[in-house]
Amino acid sequence: MNPVTYVRAASIADAVLMGRENDVRLLGGGTNLVDLMRKGVETPSRLVDVTALSERIDQADDGGLVIGAAARNSMVAAHPLVRFRYPMLSRAILAGASAQVRNMATMGGNLMQRTRCMYFNDVTGARCNKRVPGSGCEAIGGFNRYHAILGGSTACIATHPSDMCVALAALDAQVHIAGPDGDRVVPLVAFHRLPGERPDIETLLDPAEIIVAIGIPPSSFARRSAYRKVRDRASYAFALVSVAAGLTMRDGRVDEVRVAFGGIAPKPWRATRIEERLRDVALSASAIQAAFEAEFAEAALLPGNGFKRGLAERTLSAMLVELAGDAQ
Amino acid sequence: MSITVNGLDFPVPVDTRVSLLDLLREQMHLTGTKIGCNQGACGACTVLLDGSRVLSCLTLAVQADGRSVTTIEGLGTAEALHPLQAAFITHDGFQCGYCTPGQICAAKAMLDEVAAGMPSYLTTNLAADHITLTRDEVRERMSGNLCRCGAHNGIIDAILEVAGAEAKGLEITGGHRS
Numbered sequence A: 001m002n003p004v005t006y007v008r009a010a011s012i013a014d015a016v017l018m019g020r021e022n023d024v025r026l027l028g029g030g031t032n033l034v035d036l037m038r039k040g041v042e043t044p045s046r047l048v049d050v051t052a053l054s055e056r057i058d059q060a061d062d063g064g065l066v067i068g069a070a071a072r073n074s075m076v077a078a079h080p081l082v083r084f085r086y087p088m089l090s091r092a093i094l095a096g097a098s099a100q101v102r103n104m105a106t107m108g109g110n111l112m113q114r115t116r117c118m119y120f121n122d123v124t125g126a127r128c129n130k131r132v133p134g135s136g137c138e139a140i141g142g143f144n145r146y147h148a149i150l151g152g153s154t155a156c157i158a159t160h161p162s163d164m165c166v167a168l169a170a171l172d173a174q175v176h177i178a179g180p181d182g183d184r185v186v187p188l189v190a191f192h193r194l195p196g197e198r199p200d201i202e203t204l205l206d207p208a209e210i211i212v213a214i215g216i217p218p219s220s221f222a223r224r225s226a227y228r229k230v231r232d233r234a235s236y237a238f239a240l241v242s243v244a245a246g247l248t249m250r251d252g253r254v255d256e257v258r259v260a261f262g263g264i265a266p267k268p269w270r271a272t273r274i275e276e277r278l279r280d281v282a283l284s285a286s287a288i289q290a291a292f293e294a295e296f297a298e299a300a301l302l303p304g305n306g307f308k309r310g311l312a313e314r315t316l317s318a319m320l321v322e323l324a325g326d327a328q
Numbered sequence B: 001m002s003i004t005v006n007g008l009d010f011p012v013p014v015d016t017r018v019s020l021l022d023l024l025r026e027q028m029h030l031t032g033t034k035i036g037c038n039q040g041a042c043g044a045c046t047v048l049l050d051g052s053r054v055l056s057c058l059t060l061a062v063q064a065d066g067r068s069v070t071t072i073e074g075l076g077t078a079e080a081l082h083p084l085q086a087a088f089i090t091h092d093g094f095q096c097g098y099c100t101p102g103q104i105c106a107a108k109a110m111l112d113e114v115a116a117g118m119p120s121y122l123t124t125n126l127a128a129d130h131i132t133l134t135r136d137e138v139r140e141r142m143s144g145n146l147c148r149c150g151a152h153n154g155i156i157d158a159i160l161e162v163a164g165a166e167a168k169g170l171e172i173t174g175g176h177r178s
Helices: A012-018 A033-039 A073-078 A080-085 A087-095 A099-104 A107-112 A164-170 A272-278 A285-295 A307-327 B020-027 B083-090 B100-115 B135-141 B152-168
Strands: A005-008 A024-027 A046-049 A057-059 A065-068 A174-179 A182-187 A210-216 A225-230 A241-250 A253-262 B002-005 B008-011 B046-049 B052-055 B068-070
Touching: A012 A046, A012 A174, A012 A210, A057 A080, A065 A080, A073 A080, A073 A087, A073 A099, A073 A107, A080 A087, A087 A164, A087 A225, A087 A241, A099 B046, A099 B052, A099 B100, A107 A164, A107 A210, A164 A225, A164 A241, A164 A253, A225 A307, A241 A307, A253 A272, A253 A307, A272 A285, A285 A307, B020 B046, B046 B100, B052 B100, B083 B100, B083 B152, B100 B135, B100 B152, B135 B152
Parallel strands: A005 A046, A024 A046, B002 B068
Antiparallel strands: A057 A065, A065 A210, A174 A182, A174 A210, A225 A241, A241 A253, B002 B008, B046 B052, B046 B068
């Protein structure tokens, strides 16, 4: 690991000021960053510990929630407001990592975590366009069981590893950002970007900016929502496919529906085509299939990850049928 | 600048790159905490940080500045076993024993989490404030600790015995119920 200095930010202004220098990384729980530094993927010269910033979980004026970026994942998952009003979010957080990791990991850090693509993490053994732009991608012609079928590019097919962000995408969460040029709020679904020709640029966060909070609006469907994760072992593994879904019915037809996928794309994948096609229709097997096919029409299936298309369809279908049954 | 380990204060290492795991093992010679994968995949390095279970391999020692760490050496001794240690012996919760300190630290915090009503991915009713600790719940909650000898069934038996004893207010010491 390269030599690195460590400072603690006492305030948002402090963090923004300290973060302006070159080669700085903001440190949350460190559960991803410390590992990446040890592997040589990340080589910052300075760490700014931002865990002293807000970790509050408050009800917002509009009836939604505001969660401080320094809140630990485990505290958010266990918080009564989250458990009662946004069970999908609790379930998604609890589906991720292990209790030890969730106890350290912060909300902001969860958004900023990097892909677990094994080629990205293999500094000495593999080429990677995300790690070294222009060097090549070994996943596309290599072992790609864990890689993207939607949203990838000829430069990169790495997936975003977060479970929590999949639920946040379905819940229309907002990312509150502070920076030297002021504050701004962006939708979570716009926060992460697709790789295109620059897979090294993963979010729209400027290097001098900092995530200060996650906002979640009030929701009519969130109480009747679920998160399901399919993986190679029953626990403590990244998703092959995960689905966050919320559904309300009216007179036998779909009233509100929200769907987001994890494990299949370089960012949390909000399935707007599925939502548009299912709204106001009776929830039949053929309607679900047609909606799914619209969303996955451009799926790029490789030898290692082609199974994800069918797996995603079956997982979504099972969840919607279950949620519709509850909603009658 | 100090870290409290098992009740005693130690200075924070000058080199910021030192992990909490390396501080414990290499500088303080508390070798009960084990180094397994050193990348957050196995749980062998689990310790308690202000009472919560964390992975000491993924924690820089400087992150623990001003905080309190408990290792396996702080939970029990050969003369005065922690109830979980006694139960692991009774139920053959190990073969080689390498993962055991991490398992026991994780189990200690896990039982505290259950007592505090914290849900897991398997908790059916997220609105409930009482957790029923089933076998599957223990498996899910302990999934961050791998045992390559495959002693997981004994580990779960041991944890369930202590959980049951705690629920009934019994005390287990030295491998015998009192």
